[in-house]
Amino acid sequence: MKIISTNIGPITTxxxxxxxxxxxxxxxxxxxxxxxxxxxxxxxxxxxxxxxGGVNKACYLFSTDQYPYWQKLYPRLEWNWGMFGENLSIxxxxxxxxxxxxxxxxxxxxxxxxxPREPCYKLGVRFEDEAMVLQFLEHxxxxxxxxxxxxxxxxxxxxxxxIERSENTLTVSECLRIILSKDKDRLLLQKxxxxxxxPEYKKERLKKYL
Numbered sequence: 498m499k500i501i502s503t504n505i506g507p508i509t510t511x512x513x514x515x516x517x518x519x520x521x522x523x524x525x526x527x528x529x530x531x532x533x534x535x536x537x538x539x540x541x542x543x544x545x546x547x548x549x550g551g552v553n554k555a556c557y558l559f560s561t562d563q564y565p566y567w568q569k570l571y572p573r574l575e576w577n578w579g580m581f582g583e584n585l586s587i588x589x590x591x592x593x594x595x596x597x598x599x600x601x602x603x604x605x606x607x608x609x610x611x612x613p614r615e616p617c618y619k620l621g622v623r624f625e626d627e628a629m630v631l632q633f634l635e636h637x638x639x640x641x642x643x644x645x646x647x648x649x650x651x652x653x654x655x656x657x658x659x660i661e662r663s664e665n666t667l668t669v670s671e672c673l674r675i676i677l678s679k680d681k682d683r684l685l686l687q688k689x690x691x692x693x694x695x696p697e698y699k700k701e702r703l704k705k706y707l
Contacts, residue, residue: 598693640669675688
């Protein structure tokens with residue numbers, strides 16, 4: 498795997514249902530290395546800190562391999578890396594293989610996979626179609642948030658090197674499935690609850706299904 502693009506964005510004001518809302522989802526390729534800090538990416542925009550940024554969501558990774566699928570569905574959009582609000586656009590990233598808890602070296606940073614992305618309506622606004630959010634969830638390739646074990650710089654072309662494979666086999670795609678499904682698979686449910694890298698607040702929401 499390698500980084501195809503690093504992306505950051507300014508505060509952008511959008512209008513939804515007649516109300517002005519600020520967002521940081523409009524990210525664009527950076528021409529210089531970006532710094533992955535403990536709670537966010539330096540110089541990036543995080544507006545809603547109740548749901549974005551923080552230790553468990555310091556940086557968002559998304560696969561460039563998924564771009565052709567969405568480009569066919571939304572050909573009228575002006576496409577560039579960062580379309581999904583990701584900080585790192587990564588070639589070869591496979592949500593069905595990457596596990597919650599995997600640790601990767603990227604540039605000088607060391608990161609750990611924590612949880613799949615569950616988008617809000619702002620992704621739909623970004624795509625000019627709020628139905629896209631449900632499409633995104635049903636597609637099952639959400640990308641992942643990471644926590645930063647060692648802060649550092651990353652840039653286009655950097656390799657994404659697996660340093661430690663999680664012993665818990667829950668993948669990013671499986672994790673999203675167990676979060677969203679109404680009829681929860683008990684094996685996946687137990688995997689999520691037992692995974693030491695999956696955020697505790699997410700585990701607490703799942704325990705009621707045991």
